[in-house]
Amino acid sequence: xxxxxLIIDNKKISCPPGTSILExxxxxxxxxxxLCYHPDLKPFGACRLCLVEDENTGRLMASCVTPVAPNMSxxxxxxxxxxxxRNIVRLMMAEHPESCIVCNKGNRCQLRAIAAQLGIGExxxxxxxxxxxxxxxxxxxxxxxxxxxxxxxxxxxxxxxxVVGAIDYNHRGFISRPATVHEQPLExxxxxxxxxxxxxxxxGALSPKTEYYVGTPERESRSVCGxxxxxxxxxxxxxxxxxxxxxxxxxxxxxxxxxxCVRGHFPHEFLKAERLTQPLLRKDGEPAPASWEESLExxxxxxxxxxxxxGPQSVAFxxxxxxxxxxxxxxxxxxxxxxxxxxVDNPRAAYTQAVLRRIDEKTNGRCRKxxxxxxxxxxxxxxxxxxxxxxxxVASFYLKRxxxxxxxxxxxxxxxxxxxxxxxxxxxxxPQSEFELIKGIGALLYEEQATENGCASPEMQQRSLFxxxxxxxxxxxxxxxxxxxxxxxxxxxxxxxxxxTGDEIMLAENGAETVxxxxxxxxxxxxxxxxDTGFYVLAKACNETGAYDMGLLPxxxxxxxxxxxxxxxxHWEDTWKVxxxxxxxxxxxxxxxxxxxxxxxxxxxxxxxxxxxxxDPDRVRKALENLDFMVVQDIFPGELTEMADxxxxxxxxxxxxxxxxxxxxxxxxxxPVVSPPGEARQDWEILGHLTAKLGHSEPYDSVEKIKQxxxxxxxxxxxxxRTYGDWIR
Numbered sequence: 001x002x003x004x005x006l007i008i009d010n011k012k013i014s015c016p017p018g019t020s021i022l023e024x025x026x027x028x029x030x031x032x033x034x035l036c037y038h039p040d041l042k043p044f045g046a047c048r049l050c051l052v053e054d055e056n057t058g059r060l061m062a063s064c065v066t067p068v069a070p071n072m073s074x075x076x077x078x079x080x081x082x083x084x085x086r087n088i089v090r091l092m093m094a095e096h097p098e099s100c101i102v103c104n105k106g107n108r109c110q111l112r113a114i115a116a117q118l119g120i121g122e123x124x125x126x127x128x129x130x131x132x133x134x135x136x137x138x139x140x141x142x143x144x145x146x147x148x149x150x151x152x153x154x155x156x157x158x159x160x161x162x163v164v165g166a167i168d169y170n171h172r173g174f175i176s177r178p179a180t181v182h183e184q185p186l187e188x189x190x191x192x193x194x195x196x197x198x199x200x201x202x203x204g205a206l207s208p209k210t211e212y213y214v215g216t217p218e219r220e221s222r223s224v225c226g227x228x229x230x231x232x233x234x235x236x237x238x239x240x241x242x243x244x245x246x247x248x249x250x251x252x253x254x255x256x257x258x259x260x261c262v263r264g265h266f267p268h269e270f271l272k273a274e275r276l277t278q279p280l281l282r283k284d285g286e287p288a289p290a291s292w293e294e295s296l297e298x299x300x301x302x303x304x305x306x307x308x309x310x311g312p313q314s315v316a317f318x319x320x321x322x323x324x325x326x327x328x329x330x331x332x333x334x335x336x337x338x339x340x341x342x343x344v345d346n347p348r349a350a351y352t353q354a355v356l357r358r359i360d361e362k363t364n365g366r367c368r369k370x371x372x373x374x375x376x377x378x379x380x381x382x383x384x385x386x387x388x389x390x391x392x393x394v395a396s397f398y399l400k401r402x403x404x405x406x407x408x409x410x411x412x413x414x415x416x417x418x419x420x421x422x423x424x425x426x427x428x429x430x431p432q433s434e435f436e437l438i439k440g441i442g443a444l445l446y447e448e449q450a451t452e453n454g455c456a457s458p459e460m461q462q463r464s465l466f467x468x469x470x471x472x473x474x475x476x477x478x479x480x481x482x483x484x485x486x487x488x489x490x491x492x493x494x495x496x497x498x499x500x501t502g503d504e505i506m507l508a509e510n511g512a513e514t515v516x517x518x519x520x521x522x523x524x525x526x527x528x529x530x531x532d533t534g535f536y537v538l539a540k541a542c543n544e545t546g547a548y549d550m551g552l553l554p555x556x557x558x559x560x561x562x563x564x565x566x567x568x569x570x571h572w573e574d575t576w577k578v579x580x581x582x583x584x585x586x587x588x589x590x591x592x593x594x595x596x597x598x599x600x601x602x603x604x605x606x607x608x609x610x611x612x613x614x615x616d617p618d619r620v621r622k623a624l625e626n627l628d629f630m631v632v633q634d635i636f637p638g639e640l641t642e643m644a645d646x647x648x649x650x651x652x653x654x655x656x657x658x659x660x661x662x663x664x665x666x667x668x669x670x671x672p673v674v675s676p677p678g679e680a681r682q683d684w685e686i687l688g689h690l691t692a693k694l695g696h697s698e699p700y701d702s703v704e705k706i707k708q709x710x711x712x713x714x715x716x717x718x719x720x721x722r723t724y725g726d727w728i729r
Contacts, residue, residue, distance in 0.1 A: 002507070268415050276637055324546070337578045362519045389418045545662065657670060
């Protein structure tokens with residue numbers, strides 16, 4: 001690889017062509033101050049603090065926008081450079097309000113930090129106050145533009161990272177400022193309140209709106225956002241035992257980099273909501289406080305008694321795709337090994353996992369890892385019946401950035417979304433016509449390939465799905481005209497194609513065929529299993545993929561192995577030293593039906609609400625009332641906890657350790673940021689104590705012990721003999 005040799009501060013270094021002087025210095029441990037630079041943004045050269053001197057010519061230049069050249073000799077701390085930097089900072093501070101004591105940025109203000117490094121206290125200049133009104137009408141962001149230093153980070157983040165364009169520079173000279181069109185408030189603009197601008201602002205010009213605490217948090221910890229399937233890496237600021245603020249961790253290798261969505265950035269109401277803080281037992285028809293020992297003893301005794309009296313099929317377990325991998329694994333193991341039933345399900349992710357299963361079957365598991373970065377750097381993306389901006393906002397950022405870079409987007413949806421404006425072709429299709437549409441696009445691509453080859457190859461002749469399609473019927477069924485269909489095919493022609501879809505495609509009668517057709521389309525365009533393409537299923541919950549991997553299903557075992565597979569079942573029998581029933585367990589819907597009939601006697605519900613996810617809540621309620629015994633393990637009180645015989649208070653994602661597997665297939669390990677409130681415990685800890693009560697020989701007394709077992713028994717969760725906790729963060 002070609003490299004360029006140069007000298008920075010008498011240190012010989014080499015770097016690839018195109019590297020800026022600032023990047024070369026940072027890569028070699030040489031610090032150059034800057035306020036407008038950020039590695040995720042295009043260099044701007046606004047603040048001029050990164051000035052360096054070329055010793056050969058004496059020229060001063062902004063290092064962030066100046067590429068390295070052969071035989072350069074650079075000084076970053078010469079007397080002239082220091083003088084210029086001090087003057088720049090003095091001018092900034094002369095215009096800046098003296099409100100550091102009450103500023104939200106506090107000790108994290110980058111301007112203040114650089115001033116301290118340069119030894120600047122008083123500016124010794126006339127004060128140049130630049131008064132601007134304080135804007136705090138919306139629920140999320142406070143704008144105090146009197147503290148703005150015009151670094152442009154907020155504007156560039158808005159345009160380059162989240163691709164919204166809500167703000168830009170307005171006016172010129174001394175009154176210049178970032179503003180919306182016509183100076184409208186943010187809440188009246190197209191701002192999505194993702195908070196990216198807030199997290200990148202180097203001063204207190206932008207800050208999160210919070211009534212709980214203003215200033216620098218006492219400490220910060222890294223975690224993983226649990227509000228959707230993207231699994232963003234976040235940094236949480238803590239004051240006492242409360243989360244004071246949330247921001248992206250700014251780890252470049254993370255799935256979200258420097259971005260977040262409104263749910264991930266401003267979850268203060270969720271964090272402050274009423275919580276379950278102690279175990280509850282139903283006594284005299286009302287929930288009453290109880291000890292952990294008494295509660296777990298009753299849970300284990302009642303479950304074992306019911307199993308003994310009515311058989312294992314009389315007990316069922318409803319888990320959640322919001323639980324982490326360790327909890328999902330332990331929960332299904334309790335059901336299968338200690339209670340000897342396959343009645344275990346996580347219904348919220350049923351359709352997503354059905355799509356993942358079809359992909360596995362068709363690709364032999366070759367498409368399990370799909371980094372979202374491929375959406376930004378590939379050739380083309382086919383978005384079918386999906387709205388990433390609504391469900392997985394950070395994923396939509398990748399698609400919008402990709403469109404700006406030249407990635408072709410073909411979108412087929414019954415309604416228009418924000419991505420419609422970024423698409424090269426948009427097809428407004430009828431609901432549940434996805435299968436016919438794919439056949440039509442595939443037929444047009446197939447026809448051209450066959451024509452170019454003179455005749456269809458034997459492999460193509462086998463693709464009867466596309467080789468015999470009536471395009472007129474396709475247009476009629478999908479509600480599109482022929483020109484639009486041909487335009488979509490033309491956009492995809494000759495390109496490697498990624499697919500983005502929602503789990504709703506499995507709701508149609510031909511849902512499985514639709515997934516097969518998408519895979520056939522990718523195979524025909526030679527896109528399936530390639531490093532620059534992927535098949536993405538938008539995930540509402542944070543651990544839908546992980547719950548599938550852990551076997552939290554009535555017909556599947558950990559490692560995505562089918563219960564009906566004799567060899568797979570024998571493997572797990574040897575691993576767990578137990579005999580497993582080959583009979584498929586009850587799904588959540590079947591559990592309700594069996595409870596209605598009186599066949600299901602006991603139900604353990606972990607972090608899920610059947611009233612929200614199952615149809616006909618009244619019917620669900622009556623079925624649950626028909627149970628002999630119900631355990632609810634959750635974090636919030638509600639109708640379900642009012643009905644339960646035993647309530648076990650668990651922990652939110654930021655209050656526990658473990659791992660999530662996001663929609664990319666990325667395994668992300670995290671530690672507790674704060675402790676659960678009151679007597680509440682981490683969910684894996686509750687399940688670990690319960691396994692001991694149910695007779696498991698080795699208690700699970702740490703989350704690390706569960707991690708090690710998962711890595712040992714599920715090959716996809718280990719690499720080179722190391723546990724996933726050692727190598728993925």
